[in-house]
Amino acid sequence: MKILSKEVLSDFQGVRVISMEIFAPKIALKAKPGQFIALMVNKDGERVPLTIVSTGNDSIRIIFQEAGFTTRLLGRLNLQDTLYAIVGPLGHATDIKRFGKVILVGGGVGIAEIYPVAKALKEAGNNVTGILGARTRDLLILENELREASSQLFVATDDGSYQRKGFVTDILKELLEKDKYDLVYSVGPIPMMKRVAQVTKGFKVKTIVSLNALMVDATGMCGCCRVTVSGQTKFSCIDGPEFEAQEIDWEELTQRNRVYQDKEKHICNLNKLF
Amino acid sequence: MPKPAVKTKEVPACERILGFSEVTCGYTQEEAILEASRCLQCKDPKCIPGCPVGINIKQFIKQVTQKDFAGAYYTIREKNNFPCICGRVCPAEYQCRKACVLTKKDSPFASADSINIHFIERFVGDFGMKNGLKVNIIPDEKISGHKVAVVGSGPAGLCCAGELARLGVKVTVFEALHKNGGVLRYGIPPFRMPRDILDFEINYLKSLGVEILPNFIVGKTNDLADLFKEGFSAVFLGLGAGVPSFLGIAGENLCNVYSANEFLTRVNLMSAYEFPKAHTPVNIGKHILVVGGGNTAMDAARCALRLQKMNNIEPDTTIVYRRTEVEMPARRLEIEHAKEEGVKFKMLVSPQEFKGDDSGFVKVLKSLECKLGQPDASGRRRPVAIEGSDFEIECDLAIIAIGLKANQVLTSVTPEIKTDKYSDVIVNPQTMETSMRGVFAGGDIVGGEGTVIEAMGMAKKAALAIKDYLYQLPIK
Numbered sequence: 001m002k003i004l005s006k007e008v009l010s011d012f013q014g015v016r017v018i019s020m021e022i023f024a025p026k027i028a029l030k031a032k033p034g035q036f037i038a039l040m041v042n043k044d045g046e047r048v049p050l051t052i053v054s055t056g057n058d059s060i061r062i063i064f065q066e067a068g069f070t071t072r073l074l075g076r077l078n079l080q081d082t083l084y085a086i087v088g089p090l091g092h093a094t095d096i097k098r099f100g101k102v103i104l105v106g107g108g109v110g111i112a113e114i115y116p117v118a119k120a121l122k123e124a125g126n127n128v129t130g131i132l133g134a135r136t137r138d139l140l141i142l143e144n145e146l147r148e149a150s151s152q153l154f155v156a157t158d159d160g161s162y163q164r165k166g167f168v169t170d171i172l173k174e175l176l177e178k179d180k181y182d183l184v185y186s187v188g189p190i191p192m193m194k195r196v197a198q199v200t201k202g203f204k205v206k207t208i209v210s211l212n213a214l215m216v217d218a219t220g221m222c223g224c225c226r227v228t229v230s231g232q233t234k235f236s237c238i239d240g241p242e243f244e245a246q247e248i249d250w251e252e253l254t255q256r257n258r259v260y261q262d263k264e265k266h267i268c269n270l271n272k273l274f
Numbered sequence: 275m276p277k278p279a280v281k282t283k284e285v286p287a288c289e290r291i292l293g294f295s296e297v298t299c300g301y302t303q304e305e306a307i308l309e310a311s312r313c314l315q316c317k318d319p320k321c322i323p324g325c326p327v328g329i330n331i332k333q334f335i336k337q338v339t340q341k342d343f344a345g346a347y348y349t350i351r352e353k354n355n356f357p358c359i360c361g362r363v364c365p366a367e368y369q370c371r372k373a374c375v376l377t378k379k380d381s382p383f384a385s386a387d388s389i390n391i392h393f394i395e396r397f398v399g400d401f402g403m404k405n406g407l408k409v410n411i412i413p414d415e416k417i418s419g420h421k422v423a424v425v426g427s428g429p430a431g432l433c434c435a436g437e438l439a440r441l442g443v444k445v446t447v448f449e450a451l452h453k454n455g456g457v458l459r460y461g462i463p464p465f466r467m468p469r470d471i472l473d474f475e476i477n478y479l480k481s482l483g484v485e486i487l488p489n490f491i492v493g494k495t496n497d498l499a500d501l502f503k504e505g506f507s508a509v510f511l512g513l514g515a516g517v518p519s520f521l522g523i524a525g526e527n528l529c530n531v532y533s534a535n536e537f538l539t540r541v542n543l544m545s546a547y548e549f550p551k552a553h554t555p556v557n558i559g560k561h562i563l564v565v566g567g568g569n570t571a572m573d574a575a576r577c578a579l580r581l582q583k584m585n586n587i588e589p590d591t592t593i594v595y596r597r598t599e600v601e602m603p604a605r606r607l608e609i610e611h612a613k614e615e616g617v618k619f620k621m622l623v624s625p626q627e628f629k630g631d632d633s634g635f636v637k638v639l640k641s642l643e644c645k646l647g648q649p650d651a652s653g654r655r656r657p658v659a660i661e662g663s664d665f666e667i668e669c670d671l672a673i674i675a676i677g678l679k680a681n682q683v684l685t686s687v688t689p690e691i692k693t694d695k696y697s698d699v700i701v702n703p704q705t706m707e708t709s710m711r712g713v714f715a716g717g718d719i720v721g722g723e724g725t726v727i728e729a730m731g732m733a734k735k736a737a738l739a740i741k742d743y744l745y746q747l748p749i750k
Contacts, residue, residue, distance in 0.1 A: 026495050027495065030494070030495065030496065040452060044545070044551060044553055045553050045554075046544070046553045047452075047554075070553060084452065085452035085488070085489050087450065087451075087489040087490070087491060087495070088491075088494065088495070089494060089495075090491075090494060216536060216539050216540060216554070217450070217451060217460075219450050219451075219491060219516070219681070219683060220516055220681050220682075221516045221517065221518070221535055221539065221681065222518065222533060222536035222539050223517075223518045223533040223535065223536055224532075224536045226527055227527075233520060233526070235517075238517075238681075238682075249527075252634065255528075255529055255634030256527065256529055256634070258529070258633075258634075259529040259530065259557065259635075260555045260557070263549065263550075263555035263557075266550060267549070267553065267555075270550055271550075
């Protein structure tokens with residue numbers, strides 16, 4: 001549970017994206033693309049889920065944006081610091097097989113989460129197209145890694161500071177209009193994934209997203225992460241984290257992820273973390 | 275006529291709802307002796323078969339009357355490794371006390387006159403704890419070289435671990451969460467099960483050589499085949515009934531609709547009542563509804579009401595239940611305590627739909643009134659919703675406490691283990707062995723939702739069978 005390496009991947013107006021390698025040999029041995037861990041920074045900490053981006057011999061790598069209280073606390077840890085708890089690998093692994101032509105859409109820190117999937121899909125013989133999106137150039141991460149894992153890579157920035165000005169979904173739409181694809185896989189902010197689902201719907205292409213629902217135990221015990229899929233309640237932690245994008249009740253998910261917004265602000269202010 | 279039962283002192287309701295400290299004070303020595311002396315010492319005691327682990331109740335009560343508290347402690351420990359826990363959470367009124375000869379015939383639960391066996395047990399357990407009484411390990415050389423893996427550190431797992439450790443077997447307990455105790459810690463609130471008592475009982479187990487590994491999910495972090503490869507000779511599964519059930523009505527995924535498991539886990543395991551010192555938040559409503567009639571519903575309601583009080587919100591927490599109080603499966607004591615603390619009870623309510631506001635937060639529960647019909651399979655009268663009786667209950671936070679289902683994290687990756695239609699693990703009822711050789715199971719993952727002591731009863735049976743199983747293996 002010791003931190004073996006720490007790298008700041010991007011830092012834009014105080015918002016940092018950090019990569020950490022954590023000693024966790026048992027988890028490293030079993031982890032597959034698409035799976036996640038739950039961790040606690042200290043004994044008073046929350047349990048938060050984070051995707052396993054890659055594994056080493058004895059370690060796993062996580063990448064996170066300092067978005068809320070716990071991720072900011074995590075970002076303050078340094079080499080040789082030890083996490084209070086880490087458990088995993090959790091959730092179902094991504095279905096890796098030869099689909100044919102696949103598009104991977106990553107937005108913001110979600111780019112880190114499509115990376116292991118892109119790599120595995122390429123190794124399984126797929127033609128991988130990557131589309132990365134960031135608010136601005138300084139927030140774009142893992143471009144080189146994704147370029148390596150893809151046959152072709154597109155980048156969009158909201159402000160046009162790098163490559164295409166606009167959204168990942170603009171590029172996605174153009175690609176789908178030009179050619180036939182067998183799978184779209186996307187991770188990013190909820191509005192982006194929702195928009196991806198809307199775009200792909202018209203093209204009848206299988207679309208998988210990995211959700212970032214709130215969790216407590218992350219082992220199916222509490223139901224905090226429930227999400228409506230095809231009209232049925234599913235638990236993101238044990239039934240997911242991946243679901244068919246078009247079947248998800250996005251509005252409900254958006255609302256449920258805001259349920260502790262006030263408390264989050266409060267605890268951040270209190271600890272002067274914003 | 276026997277003397278009236280000795281009541282135990284309790285912290286007054288107005289004081290105890292200000293925090294999470296223990297409600298029931300327990301007997302003093304004098305009270306314990308007085309209550310024990312009411313026991314008729316029946317020739318053919320009914321209480322003993324009424325206990326799922328078969329504690330020699332008659333004997334330990336007699337020892338209490340003789341002031342031989344250490345003797346009483348060892349009598350209990352012969353059958354039960356956790357007297358401090360069971361003395362607090364056992365539903366004695368459905369078990370030993372119901373079987374007591376002083377309970378009136380055909381009563382659905384123990385009469386007030388029956389001996390307060392659980393309070394005497396608690397006194398004896400606490401006596402043993404305070405005086406550092408230890409039980410000797412008697413290593414059984416034929417099997418003491420073996421390692422046994424226990425999956426889950428709840429009541430079943432702890433009990434099985436304790437039984438085997440006392441034979442000198444090396445036991446490792448694997449726990450998914452960051453803290454041990456299972457439902458005793460995440461589910462049962464500190465005001466019923468003080469954490470120092472729980473820690474004491476678990477530390478006692480560690481002193482017997484039991485190793486507990488937290489943050490380890492068998493079925494994810496590794497699997498059963500790995501355990502056998504690592505040299506474990508047998509495995510006991512005390513997985514618990516992990517997955518909360520929901521009502522299946524519209525609006526149930528609105529914000530501030532919690533499962534009891536989530537609400538209690540946030541409060542008890544993650545200490546959300548200390549937010550922001552503890553980082554895990556929990557929301558608190560002005561009008562809280564708890565749906566259900568079991569112990570979990572009582573625990574959730576009493577936690578919710580305390581949170582209201584501690585946050586200067588006028589307490590308004592209501593339990594809604596589709597039958598009536600008599601049919602409630604909760605311990606009578608919990609129902610009484612909940613009432614004393616100000617939890618309201620609204621009976622014969624069939625929830626139909628939650629409605630929310632524009633931000634997706636719950637605002638109202640639409641319901642139908644019920645009447646009681648014919649008894650169902652459980653023997654309790656079935657609730658029948660009355661058409662046209664629609665009414666609404668205001669609520670800005672709701673907790674669903676209607677039961678749990680099996681957690682399939684382990685069984686779904688272990689096809690060798692056969693499960694039934696509820697996904698519960700199927701075992702040989704004599705040995706608790708599953709369809710996978712060397713793998714035994716007990717507690718809620720076998721019987722569906724039961725009590726702490728029922729889980730322990732199964733775990734004891736499994737421990738005996740594991741012992742026999744190890745006998746057949748080469749000596750290590």
